[in-house]
Amino acid sequence: xxxxxxxxxxxxxxxxxxxxxxxxxxxxxxxxxxxxxxxxxxxxxxxxxxxxxxxxxxxxxxxxxxxxxxxxxxxxxxxxxxxxxxxxxxxxxxxxxxxxxxxxxxxxxxxxxxxxxxxxxxx
Numbered sequence: 169x170x171x172x173x174x175x176x177x178x179x180x181x182x183x184x185x186x187x188x189x190x191x192x193x194x195x196x197x198x199x200x201x202x203x204x205x206x207x208x209x210x211x212x213x214x215x216x217x218x219x220x221x222x223x224x225x226x227x228x229x230x231x232x233x234x235x236x237x238x239x240x241x242x243x244x245x246x247x248x249x250x251x252x253x254x255x256x257x258x259x260x261x262x263x264x265x266x267x268x269x270x271x272x273x274x275x276x277x278x279x280x281x282x283x284x285x286x287x288x289x290x291x
Contacts (some may be wrong), residue, residue, distance in 0.1 A: 170208045170259045175217060178252045179203035187246040198227035199234075199282075203252070206285060210261060213290040217256070219271075223280040234282045238271040241284065253288055260290065267291040 184201050191197075199221040206216030219241060223229040241247055253269045260266075272285035 169261070170205060170215065170256075172205050174259050175205040175256075176203055178255050179219075179247070183247065187244060190246045191240070191244065196224075199223055199229055203286075206283075210264065210290075213264070213267075215256065215260075215288040215290065217252075217286040217288065219284040219286060221274075221282045221284070229276075229280060229282050234274045234284075238273060238284050242271050249286065253286075256288060264290045 188197055202220050204218045204220050206218045208215045221229060221234055253266055257266050267289045269288045272287055275283045277283055
């Protein structure tokens with residue numbers, strides 16, 4: 169069943185560290201990142217996962233910093249979001265499968281939290 173803890177486990181901290189090392193070439197990014205569950209609507213056949221970008225202490229999550237990240241995240245092999253979505257299928261109720269997925273634009277929740285929605289459509 170889909171719950172926050174199982175969703176978080178789909179993108180473990182070591183994969184995020186791997187991405188940071190590859191993308192930032194050893195520099196410290198201004199944010200930490202985790203995968204979370206936005207909502208699951210089996211009747212509408214959609215799961216909204218969220219890549220949550222949380223500003224590190226003393227750092228700023230400027231919109232210009234996070235705006236282009238959806239395209240980077242979608243393609244980066246260290247994150248392997250297609251693999252994350254494939255693993256999500258194991259958490260779905262019987263009869264539901266992943267049809268397709270996409271990343272939405274960055275949403276600013278507040279100055280210390282930006283969210284990139286990972287929308288998974290089911291069949």
